[in-house]
Structure formats: C-alpha cells, structure tokens
Amino acid sequence: MDKHRNKNRSRKYGIVIHLSEDEKYILDEKAKCSNMKSRSAFIRHLIIYGYVYDIDYTELREYNSALAKIGNNLNQIAKRMNATGNVYEADVKEVKELMQKVWHTQKSMLSRQPSIKQ
Structure with missing residues (x-):
C-alpha cells in the first residue's frame, strides 16, 4: 500500500505547492525554528493560527x-532665524501649528489602524 494513501490517516487531503529556492529555504528555516515535528505540522499551524496581512500604505x-512638508517649513523658519539672528513670534506660532499638525495627523492615522482579533 502506498504510504501516502493510508486509509487510516486522519488527514486525507494532500496539497502540492511550488516554491522558489528562496521560498523553500525560508519555509525550511521557519519550520526548523518552530520546533514542530515536520514542515507539514508547521504549515497546518500557519493555516489554523496564522494571519495574512493586507496592508494599505496609502495613509502612511x-x-x-505631510511630515516632509512640515520639515521643509521648519527648515525655512530655522534659516530665517539664523539669517536674522532673531526669533519672531510669527515663526514660533507657525512651528507650534506645524507640530499640532504632526500630532493630529499621527493620532488620526493610528486611530484608523485595524486591531487584530482572533
């Protein structure tokens, strides 16, 4: 009897996947690090407990x-301060407003991140 067709086997369905050399190496290393008995056990564990992340980087x-624009504005203010040797109230106000934008943007972005639920 073919060992892969054992009628007493609880797992009756096999699959075939095709991997590149790099993908196979990664699978082998991760399976080894998992301390599971076999690659099959490792893959079954991933199927049951693993996650697939579909990350949209648009907001990031x-x-x-936005941070780059704020940084450019801050650099212009710093150049003006260095050139004149003065700190202008309007510049300080603009820096504070820019920092508020940074914090608001970051807080907004983080609040929209999905939480992982099992």
Missing part, C-alpha cells in the same frame, strides 16, 4: 508627505 505615504 500621505503621512510621510
């Missing part, structure tokens, strides 16, 4: 773009 890109 927008956040980084």
Whole structure:
C-alpha cells in the first residue's frame, strides 16, 4: 500500500505547492525554528493560527508627505532665524501649528489602524 494513501490517516487531503529556492529555504528555516515535528505540522499551524496581512500604505505615504512638508517649513523658519539672528513670534506660532499638525495627523492615522482579533 502506498504510504501516502493510508486509509487510516486522519488527514486525507494532500496539497502540492511550488516554491522558489528562496521560498523553500525560508519555509525550511521557519519550520526548523518552530520546533514542530515536520514542515507539514508547521504549515497546518500557519493555516489554523496564522494571519495574512493586507496592508494599505496609502495613509502612511500621505503621512510621510505631510511630515516632509512640515520639515521643509521648519527648515525655512530655522534659516530665517539664523539669517536674522532673531526669533519672531510669527515663526514660533507657525512651528507650534506645524507640530499640532504632526500630532493630529499621527493620532488620526493610528486611530484608523485595524486591531487584530482572533
């Protein structure tokens, strides 16, 4: 009798996957690190308990773009302060407003992050 067709086997369905050399290496290393009995046990564990993350980086890109603009504004203020040797109240106010934008943007972005539930 073919060992893969054992009628007493509780798991009757096999699958075939095709991996690149790098993917196979990663699978082998992760399975080894898991201390599970076999790659099959490791893969079954991933199927049952693992997560697939579909991450949309749109908000992060927008956040980084906003931070870059704020950074440019801060640099312009710093150059003006260095050139004149003076700190202007309007510049200080603008820096405070920019920092509020940073905190508001960050808080808004973090509040929209999904929580992982089991």
